[in-house]
C-alpha cells in the first residue's frame with residue numbers, strides 16, 4: 001500500500017507540474033497547489049477512513065457529483081439546504097442521495113487548514129474520484145477551480161436528470177444537452193457497477209410493463225423472477241444491489257449484466273438499442289478493465305466541466321449547506 005501511495009503522490013505532483021494550463025472551462029489540475037497545497041491529501045485521507053468504515057458510501061458519493069453537474073452545472077447546488085423543501089436535494093430524483101455528512105466533514109477539515117479557499121463543488125469532484133479509486137476503480141487527475149453557486153431549485157431536477165425509464169434516444173438527448181456524447185453515456189452508465197437502487201426505479205419492469213400485468217420482455221426472465229422475490233408491488237423501501245455480488249467493487253461487471261439482459265433499469269437495457277453504445281457494452285462485457293477505466297476517467301473529467309463557475313463567479317461557501 002505504501003508503494004502505491006508514493007507512486008500516486010508522485011503521479012499527482014507530475015500531473016500538477018506538467019499541466020499548469022487552464023482548460024476551456026477555466027479549470028486546471030492542481031488549482032490549490034499554492035493556496036492550499038494539502039487540500040487533495042486531506043480529502044484522500046478522509047475518504048480512506050470513510051470507505052474503510054463504510055464501503056457502500058462510495059456509490060452515493062459518486063452519484064452526488066453526477067446529480068450536481070447535471071443541474072446548473074458542477075456548482076455544489078445539490079448541497080444547499082432550504083427551509084421549505086424547495087432546493088435540489090428535495091427534488092424527487094434526489095431523495096435517494098446520501099453522503100452529505102461526508103462532504104460536510106471534509107469541508108470542516110479544509111476550512112481549518114485553509115479558510116475560505118476550497119470550494120464545495122471541487123470537494124464533490126475530488127470525493128467522487130477518490131470514492132471510485134478506493135474501491136478498486138481508476139484514478140484520474142481532477143481539474144479544480146470550480147466556485148460554488150448560490151441558487152438551488154427542486155423543480156429543475158425533474159427535467160434535468162435522466163430517467164431510469166428513458167429509451168436510448170431520450171438518454172442520448174439528455175446527455176447531449178450537457179455536452180456529453182453517446183460514448184460518455186455508455187461509459188458513465190458503467191457507474192452502475194456499484195451501488196443499490198430502490199424498487200420503484202425499476203419495478204414497473206417486473207409487474208405491469210405494458211398495462212397487462214406483464215414483465216418487460218427485454219429483461220432476462222430468471223432475473224425478473226429474482227427481482228420480483230425482492231420487490232413486492234408498491235415496495236418503496238427495499239434496496240437491491242445493482243450489480244449483484246460485486247456492488248461494492250468498481251469493475252466491468254455492469255456491462256456483462258447488460259449484455260445478458262440483466263441491466264436493472266430500462267435506461268441500462270436501452271444501451272443495446274444503439275449501434276455505438278451496444279458495441280461498447282459488448283466489448284467491455286467480453287474484455288477486462290483497462291479500456292473502461294481509461295474511458296471512465298476521461299468521461300468523468302468531461303462531466304466535471306459542465307456549467308462550472310470560475311474566476312469571480314459564484315463564491316467559496318464557508319459551509320456547503322448554506323450560501324455565505
Ligand code: HEM
Pocket residue numbers: 058059060062063066096098162163164165166171188189191192194195196197198199201265267
Ligand atoms: C442514463 C443515465 C442514468 C440514469 C437514468 C440513472 C438512474 C439511476 C437510478 C434510478 C438509480 C437508483 C436510485 C434509487 O432508486 O435509489 C441510480 C443509482 C446510481 N447511479 Fe445512476 N443513472 C444514470 C447515470 C449515472 C451516472 C452518469 C453516474 C455516475 C457517474 C451514476 C451513478 C449511480 C450510482 C453510483 C448509483 C448507486 C447509488 C447508491 O448506491 O446509493 N448514474 N442511477
